[in-house]
Amino acid sequence: MSTTPLEHDYIGLSESSSVPRSSDKLSYSSSSSSCTEENYTSSNKACLNFKETELRLGLPGSQSPGRKPSHGLSLFGKDIENNNSNSNNTNGYAAPSPLKSLVSGAKRGFSDALDGASRNWGLSINGKPDAELGKGAVLYSPRGGLDDKCKIVKEVDVLPLSPKPVQEKKNQVPALNENEPTSAPAAKAQVVGWPPIRSFRKNTMASNLVKNNDAAEGKSGSGCLYVKVSMDGAPYLRKVDLKIYSNYMELSSALEKMFSCFTIGQCDSHGLPGQDGLSESRLMDLLHGSEYVLTYEDRDGDWMLVGDVPWDMFTETCRRLRIMKGSEAIGLAPRAMEKCKNRT
Amino acid sequence: MESESKRKKESPNTAELAVTASFPDEVLEIVLSLLTSHRDRSSVSLVCKDWYHAERWSRTQVFIGNCYSVSPEILTRRFPNIRSVTLKGKPRFSDFNLVPPNWGADIHAWLVAFAAKYPFLEELRLKRMAVSDESLEFLASNFPNFKLLSLLSCDGFSTDGLAAIATHCKNLTELDIQENGIEDSSGSWLSCFPESFTSLEVLNFANLTSEVNTDALERLVSRCKSLKVLKVNKSISLEQLQRLLFRAPQLEELGTGSFLQDLTARPYADLESAFNNCKNIHTLSGLWEAVPLYLPALYNSCANLTFLNLSYTALQSGEFAKLVVHCPRLRRLWVLDTVEDKGLEAVGSNCPLLEELRVFPADPFDEEIIHGVTEEGFVAVSFGCRRLHYVLYFCWQMTNAAVATIVQNCPNFTHFRLCIMTPGLPDYLTNEPMDEAFGAVVKTCSKLQRLSVSGLLTDLTFEYIGKYAKNLETLSVAFAGRSDRGMQCVLEGCPKLRKLEIRDCPFGNEALLSGLEKYESMRSLWMSACNVTMNACRRLAKQMPRLNVEVMKEDGSDDSQADKVYIYRTVAGPRRDAPPSVLTL
Numbered sequence: 001m002s003t004t005p006l007e008h009d010y011i012g013l014s015e016s017s018s019v020p021r022s023s024d025k026l027s028y029s030s031s032s033s034s035c036t037e038e039n040y041t042s043s044n045k046a047c048l049n050f051k052e053t054e055l056r057l058g059l060p061g062s063q064s065p066g067r068k069p070s071h072g073l074s075l076f077g078k079d080i081e082n083n084n085s086n087s088n089n090t091n092g093y094a095a096p097s098p099l100k101s102l103v104s105g106a107k108r109g110f111s112d113a114l115d116g117a118s119r120n121w122g123l124s125i126n127g128k129p130d131a132e133l134g135k136g137a138v139l140y141s142p143r144g145g146l147d148d149k150c151k152i153v154k155e156v157d158v159l160p161l162s163p164k165p166v167q168e169k170k171n172q173v174p175a176l177n178e179n180e181p182t183s184a185p186a187a188k189a190q191v192v193g194w195p196p197i198r199s200f201r202k203n204t205m206a207s208n209l210v211k212n213n214d215a216a217e218g219k220s221g222s223g224c225l226y227v228k229v230s231m232d233g234a235p236y237l238r239k240v241d242l243k244i245y246s247n248y249m250e251l252s253s254a255l256e257k258m259f260s261c262f263t264i265g266q267c268d269s270h271g272l273p274g275q276d277g278l279s280e281s282r283l284m285d286l287l288h289g290s291e292y293v294l295t296y297e298d299r300d301g302d303w304m305l306v307g308d309v310p311w312d313m314f315t316e317t318c319r320r321l322r323i324m325k326g327s328e329a330i331g332l333a334p335r336a337m338e339k340c341k342n343r344t
Numbered sequence: 345m346e347s348e349s350k351r352k353k354e355s356p357n358t359a360e361l362a363v364t365a366s367f368p369d370e371v372l373e374i375v376l377s378l379l380t381s382h383r384d385r386s387s388v389s390l391v392c393k394d395w396y397h398a399e400r401w402s403r404t405q406v407f408i409g410n411c412y413s414v415s416p417e418i419l420t421r422r423f424p425n426i427r428s429v430t431l432k433g434k435p436r437f438s439d440f441n442l443v444p445p446n447w448g449a450d451i452h453a454w455l456v457a458f459a460a461k462y463p464f465l466e467e468l469r470l471k472r473m474a475v476s477d478e479s480l481e482f483l484a485s486n487f488p489n490f491k492l493l494s495l496l497s498c499d500g501f502s503t504d505g506l507a508a509i510a511t512h513c514k515n516l517t518e519l520d521i522q523e524n525g526i527e528d529s530s531g532s533w534l535s536c537f538p539e540s541f542t543s544l545e546v547l548n549f550a551n552l553t554s555e556v557n558t559d560a561l562e563r564l565v566s567r568c569k570s571l572k573v574l575k576v577n578k579s580i581s582l583e584q585l586q587r588l589l590f591r592a593p594q595l596e597e598l599g600t601g602s603f604l605q606d607l608t609a610r611p612y613a614d615l616e617s618a619f620n621n622c623k624n625i626h627t628l629s630g631l632w633e634a635v636p637l638y639l640p641a642l643y644n645s646c647a648n649l650t651f652l653n654l655s656y657t658a659l660q661s662g663e664f665a666k667l668v669v670h671c672p673r674l675r676r677l678w679v680l681d682t683v684e685d686k687g688l689e690a691v692g693s694n695c696p697l698l699e700e701l702r703v704f705p706a707d708p709f710d711e712e713i714i715h716g717v718t719e720e721g722f723v724a725v726s727f728g729c730r731r732l733h734y735v736l737y738f739c740w741q742m743t744n745a746a747v748a749t750i751v752q753n754c755p756n757f758t759h760f761r762l763c764i765m766t767p768g769l770p771d772y773l774t775n776e777p778m779d780e781a782f783g784a785v786v787k788t789c790s791k792l793q794r795l796s797v798s799g800l801l802t803d804l805t806f807e808y809i810g811k812y813a814k815n816l817e818t819l820s821v822a823f824a825g826r827s828d829r830g831m832q833c834v835l836e837g838c839p840k841l842r843k844l845e846i847r848d849c850p851f852g853n854e855a856l857l858s859g860l861e862k863y864e865s866m867r868s869l870w871m872s873a874c875n876v877t878m879n880a881c882r883r884l885a886k887q888m889p890r891l892n893v894e895v896m897k898e899d900g901s902d903d904s905q906a907d908k909v910y911i912y913r914t915v916a917g918p919r920r921d922a923p924p925s926v927l928t929l
Contacts, residue, residue: 194440194767197440198439200497201523204551204656205707236715237715239682244635
């Protein structure tokens with residue numbers, strides 16, 4: 001049972017009718033993998049609509065809810081006119097202001113989802129039924145049931161950031177600019193054969209991703225292990241191959257280099273040499289200080305602090321990295337320790 | 345030679361006799377046999393009847409850009425002495441799954457005709473053809489002189505077919521298997537080369553996945569002393585590669601296997617000396633899963649590299665920049681966009697001889713925004729590499745100004761293929777269409793032969809193309825244009841246009857029918873997801889009997905709409921092997 005008062009609901013409002021429902025659904029799912037995706041999605045949608053009304057959140061890159069709901073369509077063409085007043089480092093298709101609100105709302109939503117989830121996961125760790133314990137022990141060989149659960153939880157956590165986990169890649173390129181009087185058959189969400197890349201190349205690249213997910217199945221030393229890295233406030237993501245680092249120090253310094261152009265509130269991807277040095281060390285301070293925290297999403301869909309577990313264990317379970325603002329990560333530490341305890 | 349008996353000359357008058365006798369056909373044939381360019385030969389054959397015959401007797405190589413433009417019977421009747429055949433089959437958009445399966449382009453009927461008429465066939469190069477194991481077995485068994493097999497973007501066969509080739513082709517010099525839809529069930533085909541077999545010069549199995557017997561491979565490489573090109577697949581480890589390199593110091597083109605291994609320092613030194621041992625390597629590819637740690641082993645070898653293909657290696661900008669510093673002689677470079685703009689800046693700074701650049705996207709279908717390359721990288725390359733004339737560039741954003749700068753720096757573009765991956769995206773700084781970008785390209789680059797456009801484009805782009813791109817032969821258009829006028833401008837304005845492929849554009853019947861006479865001077869036209877109706881296609885087919893007008897219908901679409909149209913000139917008439925989903929009008 002939940003002991004945390006419902007002060008912060010999923011989107012930061014004190015009273016909410018939707019969140020308790022969704023959390024109920026979550027607790028329902030934690031006991032077994034029988035919670036279907038449909039059940040989840042409907043409560044999910046309820047949250048989404050509520051969010052859209054209140055904070056104008058949406059899928060990455062999309063505009064305010066007044067726009068067409070077609071995935072990503074509103075990114076392009078004249079829709080972004082009004083938002084293009086920023087430095088030339090911003091990508092035209094990811095206008096910073098909506099993205100910022102997206103990210104900030106996401107952070108709030110995320111941390112609240114975290115709190116929400118913790119009611120079911122964190123506490124369930126303490127007083128979990130045997131099924132849970134079993135699940136904890138077999139963390140690294142996910143079975144079908146686990147995957148369902150993973151998907152469900154992942155969608156809660158990452159909904160503001162991305163609607164799909166890494167491995168569920170589809171050809172989700174938006175169709176046409178709706179301002180264009182084109183004649184394509186009814187606007188498809190997926191565009192066949194675009195971008196124009198040979199199937200062979202497509203399949204080869206896709207199999208690299210599959211390999212990432214298989215990496216935990218014992219294929220050490222082979223393949224690459226690409227995970228996405230996002231940083232709060234940065235306009236785009238990066239990817240790192242965990243296989244090329246052998247410890248946390250190497251990873252953290254590589255990330256520092258990668259994101260050194262992003263200091264708090266500033267977006268400067270040019271980074272003149274002098275400034276690079278300055279902002280790199282500044283970022284280091286930030287990372288080592290309380291400003292930013294490096295977190296990762298594991299196979300269960302939980303967000304953990306990086307550094308708690310042995311490096312090898314980390315590379316096997318890490319699905320995704322996120323450089324989070326320190327204030328957002330407060331709830332993480334205890335849970336990570338708890339989870340660790342359960343593994344040993 | 346049976347020439348005398350086959351030459352039926354009409355009885356000329358005395359004067360003509362004197363003229364022709366002074367220049368015997370045999371001499372003419374010898375002279376013409378020195379001509380290798382297909383276009384020169386075509387021109388020669390049009391001069392007069394004698395030259396036509398001399399040319400057809402002396403021709404040994406034939407290139408057929410569209411396998412349905414001619415039939416095996418017509419081909420073998422005209423050219424009796426062919427040793428080398430190049431055939432291209434499906435429309436290019438089949439690479440992107442736009443063509444229904446079983447569309448056609450099956451090689452088998454051709455092989456049967458060749459077995460009868462060209463038993464001494466030596467070379468077969470196929471692109472986008474349907475090839476079965478049965479066909480490969482037939483090939484292996486019926487052509488004792490067979491030397492060269494190259495399959496690119498083909499499908500329908502498996503490694504069993506390759507086994508047949510390896511087993512029976514005693515004179516094989518080249519086996520080049522690239523990017524095919526091959527069913528790779530096992531690597532045992534490689535072990536089928538007999539121990540007595542030593543003639544191999546080119547072996548490329550980089551795109552196969554199954555493990556091959558490394559001992560067999562090593563023995564094969566050892567005994568084929570003329571081996572110049574070796575491109576292995578991912579299953580070959582670094583250690584195995586080292587042994588192969590020591591066996592083949594004469595190699596000129598190398599495709600490595602997996603460039604990843606748990607190595608201690610000693611094997612690293614071995615790796616470096618293995619590469620240093622091969623002083624003639626000018627082309628390098630493969631490098632699957634390359635870990636930055638081992639790249640320095642290549643640095644010495646890079647000094648002579650002219651072609652570096654890293655398009656399957658996800659290098660970051662730092663490690664790529666360190667590598668490219670060692671490649672001053674590079675002429676062709678293929679990379680993934682993981683190298684980012686910084687990596688391309690390094691290219692601009694270090695590779696002044698660069699002529700060709702291809703940047704492929706590592707994550708084209710990702711929903712989230714991952715950086716890749718931008719216009720800045722392209723601009724940086726253009727400042728440093730003034731000889732650049734071939735570019736294929738996948739990016740997420742572009743500006744008109746950047747493209748204008750690029751072509752100002754590099755006015756010699758012959759191939760300009762720019763793919764802004766989000767359809768219909770405008771200049772991200774000005775929010776204007778990308779018309780001026782492509783306008784700059786066609787105005788500045790008078791030698792332009794091939795152009796692929798993208799981004800938000802109005803009819804103005806096509807006006808520019810029609811007005812300025814006088815050497816343009818191939819044009820690819822997607823999600824562009826405003827009205828029929830766009831397509832019309834191109835059809836009216838580009839005299840050398842041979843291939844036009846269009847998808848998802850608002851071009852309709854008027855545009856289609858405006859090109860009636862034009863299509864006979866072109867190889868083919870592809871239009872899909874445009875505004876073309878069945879009736880217009882029927883009219884076109886009726887008026888132009890020497891064109892094949894094929895329509896592919898999609899399930900659930902309006903009956904009157906022609907979803908996908910493929911039109912090509914042919915002397916072979918309508919084809920008889922089309923599947924039910926393809927209607928020939």
